[in-house]
Amino acid sequence: MLARRIIPCLDVKDGRVVKGVKFVNLRDAGDPVELGARYSEDGADELVFLDITATIRSRKTIVELVGKVAEKVFIPFTVGGGISSVEHMDQLLRSGAEKCSVNTAAVANPDILTQAAQRFGNQCVVLAVDARRSKTRASHWQVCVKAGTEPTDIDAVEWAVEGAKRGAGEILLTSMDADGTQAGYDIELTRAVADAVNIPVIASGGAGTLQHLYDVIVAGHAEAVLMASITHFENYTINQMKEYLRSRGIAVNL
Amino acid sequence: MLIVIDYNVGNVKSVCNAFRHIGCEVELSCDRSKIEAASALVLPGVAAFGFAVGALGSLASVIRELAQAGKPLLGICVGFQMLFDESCEFGTHKGLGLVSGAVVPIPAGRVIPHMGWNKVALPDDNPLFAGLGNEKHFYFAHSFYANVTDSAAKVAYTNYGFNLPAAVRKGSIYGTQFHPEKSGKQGLQVLRNFARIAGEDR
Numbered sequence: 001m002l003a004r005r006i007i008p009c010l011d012v013k014d015g016r017v018v019k020g021v022k023f024v025n026l027r028d029a030g031d032p033v034e035l036g037a038r039y040s041e042d043g044a045d046e047l048v049f050l051d052i053t054a055t056i057r058s059r060k061t062i063v064e065l066v067g068k069v070a071e072k073v074f075i076p077f078t079v080g081g082g083i084s085s086v087e088h089m090d091q092l093l094r095s096g097a098e099k100c101s102v103n104t105a106a107v108a109n110p111d112i113l114t115q116a117a118q119r120f121g122n123q124c125v126v127l128a129v130d131a132r133r134s135k136t137r138a139s140h141w142q143v144c145v146k147a148g149t150e151p152t153d154i155d156a157v158e159w160a161v162e163g164a165k166r167g168a169g170e171i172l173l174t175s176m177d178a179d180g181t182q183a184g185y186d187i188e189l190t191r192a193v194a195d196a197v198n199i200p201v202i203a204s205g206g207a208g209t210l211q212h213l214y215d216v217i218v219a220g221h222a223e224a225v226l227m228a229s230i231t232h233f234e235n236y237t238i239n240q241m242k243e244y245l246r247s248r249g250i251a252v253n254l
Numbered sequence: 255m256l257i258v259i260d261y262n263v264g265n266v267k268s269v270c271n272a273f274r275h276i277g278c279e280v281e282l283s284c285d286r287s288k289i290e291a292a293s294a295l296v297l298p299g300v301a302a303f304g305f306a307v308g309a310l311g312s313l314a315s316v317i318r319e320l321a322q323a324g325k326p327l328l329g330i331c332v333g334f335q336m337l338f339d340e341s342c343e344f345g346t347h348k349g350l351g352l353v354s355g356a357v358v359p360i361p362a363g364r365v366i367p368h369m370g371w372n373k374v375a376l377p378d379d380n381p382l383f384a385g386l387g388n389e390k391h392f393y394f395a396h397s398f399y400a401n402v403t404d405s406a407a408k409v410a411y412t413n414y415g416f417n418l419p420a421a422v423r424k425g426s427i428y429g430t431q432f433h434p435e436k437s438g439k440q441g442l443q444v445l446r447n448f449a450r451i452a453g454e455d456r
């Protein structure tokens with residue numbers, strides 16, 4: 001049986017790791033290579049680096065950053081943020097990333113998922129879905145693009161199903177309502193997506209306590225849990241998270 | 255000096271990065287004289303089997319002869335699969351034939367690819383796993399697996415709804431289906447152990 005994964009997420013802006021609340025109010029959390037290496041040492045199962053600057057200029061910077069990370073990080077890592085072409089993905093994978101995540105580009109052109117899966121294998125293709133609760137329809141979530149700044153009319157669950165069909169090997173599902181609040185993952189959203197697709201769902205947004213991790217795995221059916229604030233600011237170590245989950249009967253890599 | 259075989263397949267740099275991180279001298283090369291002079295060889299592989307064998311070309315027979323003559327060899331992922339007789343991934347392709355067995359698809363009825371951290375039962379008579387205890391998780395990413403039929407080969411297994419060969423040892427020929435270079439601390443320990451087998455530890 002595969003272990004459930006603990007995945008620290010590093011939002012990178014202008015070469016630094018930052019963390020905000022609901023995608024704004026950014027706090028500095030350190031150097032991406034250093035922080036990545038520390039997590040690799042501390043027993044994280046995987047890392048996600050998101051370039052939240054994601055401008056044309058930052059593209060080259062992120063490729064260089066991936067190369068530096070690959071010299072210090074000996075666990076799989078995903079890179080995302082502003083990826084708009086299969087060629088760009090190729091550069092990132094060649095620089096040492098294991099997977100690439102796409103959001104805005106896939107919404108604009110869903111075919112990018114298929115092209116990437118055919119070229120690199122679906123295990124390299126992560127569909128990032130930033131979802132916000134609909135204000136008008138209960139138990140519905142709308143997909144947001146451009147780092148959460150632009151809501152669309154797309155239903156998050158339907159989009160995840162479509163993305164999996166087109167070649168995504170994994171869904172990185174972020175609840176924009178919960179992000180950075182440390183008040184718990186959106187369990188209802190996670191379960192709705194996880195039950196609708198047959199690929200792993202990484203739950204993201206809202207981790208604040210060890211119980212939150214357990215809840216989104218057991219009640220939300222997440223294969224993996226992603227977190228930022230609670231680990232960057234050292235509320236909990238990776239080991240504490242794994243010890244806790246193991247004590248409650250969850251298979252972890254420990 | 256350890257030589258990581260460079261044959262134009264994906265992400266062989268990670269293996270070099272990991273060996274360098276543990277203080278081991280390593281070079282990425284496809285030069286025959288360097289390969290012959292190496293203390294040990296590492297055959298990485300992120301590609302389809304047929305593509306990898308094709309890319310290896312005439313180096314295949316060089317590696318086979320050196321391994322048969324006792325030079326330590328470590329195959330990783332598709333490099334591990336190439337140790338066997340053949341694979342049926344996208345047509346039938348001959349492997350190096352160093353260990354008897356065939357590479358076949360992971361049986362349906364579970365999520366494929368087998369990707370993520372799975373627990374491997376570690377036999378204590380395999381020096382590749384020295385200092386790692388009875389079991390550890392390692393990182394896997396593959397859709398085909400090696401069905402080992404060689405009675406001279408020692409196999410370490412993981413469970414993916416069936417006993418899936420995770421590592422093999424036959425004399426000084428070693429292979430891991432998982433990626434030690436992506437398996438955190440325990441993965442680096444496997445590489446350190448291989449460096450020791452090669453006499454490269456300092």
